[in-house]
Amino acid sequence: MAAPARVPRRLWSVPFRAGDAVRDGLLTRAMLRGPTWVRLLQDVYVHGDAYRPDDHRMWCEAVALRLPPGAAVAGRSAAWLFGVDLLTRDEPVTVLLPTTARLRPHPRLSIVRSPLPDEDRTRFAGLPVTTTLRTAFDLGRHSPRVEAVVAVDALLRRRVVEPAALRAYAAERPGWPGSALLREVLKLAEPSSESPMETRLRLLLLDAGLGPLTAQHEVRHGGRFVARVDLAWPALRVAVEYDGDQHRERAQFRRDVARLNALRSAGWIVLRFTADDVLRRPEATVALVHQALVERRRITARPR
Template sequence: MPASPRRPARLQGRVFRGSLAVADGLLTPAELRSSAWRPLFRDVYADAQLEITHRTRCAAAAQLVLPPGVVIAGRSAAALYGATTIDRSEPVDVLVPTGQRFGPVSGLVVHVGAIDDADVTRHQDIPVTTPTRICWDLAQWLPTEEAVAIVDRLAHQHLVALAPLRANARARIGHRGWRRMVRVADLADAGSESTPESRLRVRIVLAGVPTPVTQFVVEREGRFLARLDLAWPHLKVAVEYDGLWHDDPEQFHRDRRRLNRLVGEDWIVLHITAKRFREDFDGFLDELRQALRSRSR
């Protein structure tokens, strides 16, 4: 049986520079390549017994890879604020000030742009762009649907306010990327409660359908009946997104019981699954348009 890899106490539970560990005599180059250690970036390693998350990678990059002035940004910064989730294997977004040379670095996506002092803060002891700057960068770097979904989460968590965000976007008319920021800000909705619902709403609106109300509450004589993901209340048409959580029989039961309360209230409720959203959105869109037309006559 092969011997277990050597794990010096000074390196256990830590992220460290491999070259320094070798120079200090803690490990040999061969030991550094053993299963005891996990490479994160060039010359940056972690104890393999650590749980490696995207935050771990962001912190390691900020501490051991990034030069002064370069900060965590975009989706990575949003993930640190809890506005999105990123798999540990995905690269870290960083923003480099215009005129500063840095990169490329394996494991990082390097973006270059002007950075004001007001655009940078520290969160979880990591230098990151502010939520407002995150929104601007997402609008430039991501497809509209994906950018809006993250801005929705930032707004839902009260990390950005949409009215000032929209005003700020329009105040920067003429700046590079301002049109994309205006579009994303106008499409964002703090009422959205999940990323799939945000993407569904944005795709519906970009298809030319009037903007729905998010999380609309239906009442009867002042008593709560149901809350709908997306609704056109004046037409009594709604859309419910059936996501992966409906694999839970109890959740499915609760949702269907909630919607059954609308029987007799003259609502049309359309359902769309994750599979249909991916594979037959056009077919669903035809059904939605037909439902809206039927109530507009």
Template sequence: MVTRHELRHDFDRVAPDVYARKGLRLDAVSRAKAAVHWTKGEGVLVGRSAAALLGSAYVDADQPAAIALPRHRRTTPGITVIQAEFSRGERCEVDGYPVTTPPRTAFDLARLLPRDHAVPLIDALCRATGLHPSTALSLADGHQGIRGCARARAVLGLADPGAESPPESLTRLLLIDHGLPTPTTQIVVRYPGGEFLARLDMGWEKWRVAVEYDGAQHWTDTAQRTKDIDRHAVLAEHGWRIVRVGADLLRNRPYIIIDRVLAALTATGAHLDSVRAA
């Protein structure tokens, strides 16, 4: 039991009648749970908040929680309220908290968010839940006419559970946007005898060209750096061309990525007339 004195001095108000202990940094999951408590259990978590409860990584902790109610209710800071109801088949519970199902969550992310925000979140949601994008596409077929449905179909068609981080998702979108064939994700490379050699982020096994996104640890960790150098040397010995991508290239110089990928593919004899300049 918390006294009024303790509530006032030891807790911060998150929403009306909802408090968190002072100093606790709320993540996307705790923000979502706070929103449910604010609605006294009446709401259903949707969009990013549903994705967070379903185990999706990379949901921005600073975004407001998103929750649906069957009737209009005045919103409160830190919580976005929509008026909506869901069929029994489009909602479930996670640890006692009501959320939209993975297919419905993916559908809503795809139809309501900008593409480059939606795809990484859907990729992560699929990876966390085992959802295949085609299942969410099938759900879209049953919601023709709902706002953003056409956009949702296009976005869901770009989703790939093989992406292991948002930068990998965005790198894949960059390649597709410039007319390159859709790369396969998580390519397993083996030695001639069948022994595992490497798993590559994405690429084209037909031409033995891969694109690897290197996070900060690949550049700052000496042991990881040494491992990467050895790994890429062995892959080169087995005929693979690796295009390495980092945050600066992806954000500020994407044309270099396209040029390098195109050069690697052309060197293998690939004919790619539809590639567009970055």
């Protein structure tokens, strides 16, 4: 039986440049052709035990090894490194290249060319990335509009950037592509939004003309706190909630029942929606909310 391949300690768990490993005498080209190693990019390998096809951090590390000077991980990949997960399944690593830089295309790479001054680049988690402000600026000025608002909401919620700082940064760059969209996004941004689907639900209702509404409203009754609701029309005592998968857990379900009973006792109508309602049945969702608002307006308009 052949002896297992010797694995240098520094190559156990992270991607590495094959040329560097060969030059330093850690491996040979023949060893790299064996089953122990997985080729990720040109001249970039990782140990087979550390290879995870859907590990975005691994791909960011691999891509960083190939970046030319002045380039950086950017967009949703940078946001993910900052702790804001906006990624889709198997999403490629977004990189921002200065206009004169070159990088070989790859299916796991999404290359964006744009001016990238030194002040818009930093290092985070050991990798070259666009700064938090540049990341938010880029995500907020690229369509589709809903996804741009989702991204900015998430970054503001995580406090990766502050609203005033992002507005000032955008105001200093009025002629950049997508600036008009970014101005609209900043008007719609809601730092208190707790999830991407909550943002999508809020925009669905606003676009249907059902605003203004309040996000993360605290309901009080008789001077006591009752609950905080995702979206609300406080004067009409109507609330809309987005229910994610966590609401299917038994303990959460019990808390939800008690909470809804308390809101009903305080005189509130609460409508609850899922991702299917927002993404696949938007017209029906809007109709239900509109009906609840109309009914409450009739009640409040009655003479007493």
